[in-house]
Each structure stands twice: as C-alpha cells, then as structure tokens.
Amino acid sequence: MASKRPDRREFLKGGAALTGGLTLGAVAPVLGQAPASPPMIKGNKDQIAYGDRSRFVTSVRIAHGGRPSPDDFGLVFHVASPLQDSVGVITPSSLHFVGTTRGSYIPEIDPREHRLLIHGMVDRPLTFTMEDLKRLPSVTRLHFMECAGNRSSRRAKTVQETHGMTSCAEWTGVLLSVLLKECGLKGGASWFVAEGSEEVKGASSMPIAKAMDDCFVAYGMNGEALRPQQGFPLRLMAPGFEGIFHTKYLRRIKVVDRYYMNYNDFGHLDQEPKVAALAYQIGPKSVITFPSGGHQLPGRGFYEISGLAWSGGGAIKKVEVSTDGGKRWNIAEIKGTAHRMAHTRFGYQWNWDGQETEIQSRCTDEIGQVQPSRAQIAKYWNKTLDQTFSVPGLDNSIQPWKVAKDGSVLNGNA
C-alpha cells in the first residue's frame, strides 16, 4: 500500500504538466472526450498547516482615510475592509477592519503571561489567566463592529472607502456579567472602565447596565484565537457600541460609581446633550455592496443587488432597496437569520434597463429605528443640507450609488 503512494503523486504531477501543455496549445476537446483539467497546485506543508486562498482572489484591506498604515515607523492606524468583495455576513479575520485609538504598535502578548484584573466596587477583586477564562461557561455570538469614523465622503469612490471601517465576526468568550457576579458588584456601582495593554492603555467608561446586559470578554474569533490586530489574547465586546469601546488587549476592568472621563471619554465630550447621547450606540445602517462604487456592470439585464445592514439597537427587521433614487422603496430579502448587533445580508432582484439611475438601501431595526437620508438628518438637526453638513454621531445615512449608462458605478454623495 505504502509503496503505491509515490506512484500516484508522480502521476498527478505528470498530469498537471500535461494539462498545462494542453491549455497552452488550446486544443479543443473532441466531442464526447472529457474536458482538459485545469492546472494543478502542488501541495506543500504550509497549505496543509494553514491554508491559503486562491491566487486569483486578490481582495485586500487598505489604509483608511488617507493616512498610511503601517506608517514609516511601523505604526498601524486605521485599515478598511474590502466590503465590495464580501459575501455572506462573516468577515474573514484576515480582512476584518482594524482601528487604533492612536497610531499604535501591535502588542505581542504571551497568553500565558496575560492577566485580566477586575477590581474597584466589587466584594472580591479577582485576576483571571487565559486558562481560567476558558474554564468558565462561554458564549459564541455574531457581532458587527464599526469605527465611529466610518463616514461616507465626497472623495470616497468605493464602498471600502465609504463603509470599510465595519466588519462582522463570530466571537467567543465569557459574559462580563458572569465575571462581575463572580466578583460581586457593590451597591452604587454604576460605571466601569475597561483598559487595554497597548502603549496608550486606552481606557473607556461604560455603563454597568451594558456590562450586565451583553458585554463579554472574547478570546475567540471565527473559530480560532483572536488575531493580534484584534486584541490577542483578549478583548472586550460591547455589542452595538462604537468600535473604540471594544477594548483590545484587555487587562483591567475597574468598577466605579461615576463617569471616569478617561482620555477616550474626553474624545466623546460634547456641548450638546443630544449629540453626546449618540456617542455610544450605533444607529441603524445599511449599504449596498454590489453593485457599488468602482464596480462595472457589463450590460443591462438581471443583477441581484446585495448588501449589508446592521444596528446597535438590535436585530435588523426590514431592509428596503430603491432603484430609482429613493422615489419607490421595495422590500429586500433578508438572507438567513438576522442576529442582534450583527451584519445582516440582504438581496434584491433587479433588472437593469440600461438607463442612468441611483440605487440605495435603508433598514429598520427591531426597536423601530429607521435609517435616514442625509436630508432627513439635516432636517432633524435644523441644519442646511450642503456638502459641509456633517452627520452628528456615527454617520448612518443612506448611501446612494449612481449607475451610469455605461454600467460604471459611482458614489452618489460625490
């Protein structure tokens, strides 16, 4: 048996060489003859150990907002996910967006050395090793994450540039409520501060109600350990809150009785109570990812319009698509299950008549919040809608894509 294996391998190699010759020679198969095989990829140890994608798949992340990342010093800033190529709702870990509060090196943490300290207004402060955390009951949940700066601009051409600072993954970890109950919350505990281990030791204040509702400390992402860019070995998940609250390299949680006004909190400081109130929970938002800016439609005919919808308020209840610049709205199909605070894939069947038009999507979440147009937002805030108008809080406005007669797709906000 064993002696036959090398023979088979030799045979495959020979076959690959032969096929290559046939392809180059462009010999058409004779009727009834089996079609030529494609060229073969020779297996190697790396492909066995940790698989690669096809060399024909070239979708990659890009530095976001014009600032190089990494910069000359190796600092990572913001990196945007290629939503224009996305299918389904899971962002592969390699393509998940990356945000840092300030250009930051990525800490290289030995998980055996890592500790999470929970202290402050608790009966029993505790430190947990990664091993400790993996012994505790776990949750596995799909959640999106989005950077507060994920904002469509006139200059942006693709959906990666307008919306690429959001992604969705399957996260695994331990509910913060489990850990806090283990420590015993003291009366009067109303806020908590989460702190990371990167150079700035980014710290944010969050309501204790959020901690007890659905926050968890995650060690797993898409079926494996967190990636270093996503906070290996441990990060906080604060589902539906702005990205900055999902503290990476989580080392400490301090339970307190007031807003601690950390530097990250200072970044949210505002004069206007209504604007300040928008600083946590992300509103309902959706975007068409196909066809989107930079795509080229080959001609009139059938296309399934495809996109993503999400909300910090809960699950997506409804998605609508307009193919006439927002005059008429049609119900889109939600693909699979709409999870709470997770990207939800939608589709809409469209026959393009070859005329210039504008396509848009909008969503409604389970608590009835509806994604607005820029005009609706400007009206609410009593502002003039012009190119200088900036959406207060995280920009969740409807994204229009212009489809030109030649099939090219352009940013409708440009």
Next chain:
Amino acid sequence: MGTLRVLPFVLLMGVSTLAQSPTYGVGRTPTAEEIRAWDISIGPTGEELPPGRGTTKEGAQVYRAKCAGCHGATGIGGTAPILKSKAGPEVELWARGRILPLRAPFATTVWDYINRAMPLNREGTLTADEVYALTAFLLNMNGVIPEDEVLDAQSLPKVKMPIGDRFASLPEWKPRTPRLKGYPY
C-alpha cells in the same frame, strides 16, 4: 444524625446570606499591592493619585527634554496634537479647539493621560513628580492655573477647569431602547 437534621436549615440560610458568593470559584484574589500597581485610572476625585508634586517651572524643563520634539517648543507646530489654544480667552471655550489641558472637565484627565500614554513609545518612564510638573506646565500654558501653583494629590483634583459644567452628561443607557429618546434614526 444531629448534623443531618440541621443540614436543610443551614442550606436555606446559605441561599439567603450567600447570594453574592462566587459560583465557579475560578480566578485568584490579587493582593492590595498588586491592585495598586495595576490601577492607573485617575478619576475626577483624584483618590488614586500617587504621592508627588510639581510646578510649572519644573514642568517646563521636563517638557523641553521629553515633549517638545513632537509637540513643538510652545505646544504648537509639532507633529503631535497641539497642546495650547491658538485663540485667546476672548474666544468661547468650545471654539478654541479640542485641547486636552484646556477643554478637559477635570485636571485629573490630563494627569491620567500623560501618565498612561506619554511620551509616545516610552510610556511609563515618567516619574509621578514629572507628571505633576508637566500637568502644571500645560495648565499654566493655557491660562488655567498661575505659575506658582504647586500640584499634588490634594491640589490637582481641586483645579477649576475653564469648562466648568458646560458639557453634556450622558443619558442613562438602557438595552433595547433607541440611542436618543425621540430621535427616529
């Protein structure tokens, strides 16, 4: 026999008095020293501030040596965020730029950030005295405290920041409710 008879009673007592006891018994109790060493959060009351002191004059020297390279000799014009408002006090505070040692509601936030995050890539190298001195220097530079004020664990939390209470506090957050009451979006 006697033990068995009282057991149900003990269990009942246990439920009511030990409702806050740990369920899993996983994790280790840190020592008070460990917590002190890890706890770099300085809240508005300043209760976590370490001993030490510093003045504007001392801060100017530390600033020249460790900060001016990125933030500029006068807090303006460097590659790092500016630390001094270009506009004077005649301009409304909210129009004077997002400058930490000017707009922060509490001086403790300035101390906390310098201590945890500065200087870039050499975090954790400043002594407590240096952080007090730099905080004094930056607050003085923005006209918040006089040059002769000494900052320490007692005086720092008492510094009156120019913003006063003219900033929005956050509404109570509740799950499954809109992010802003009355905002349909």
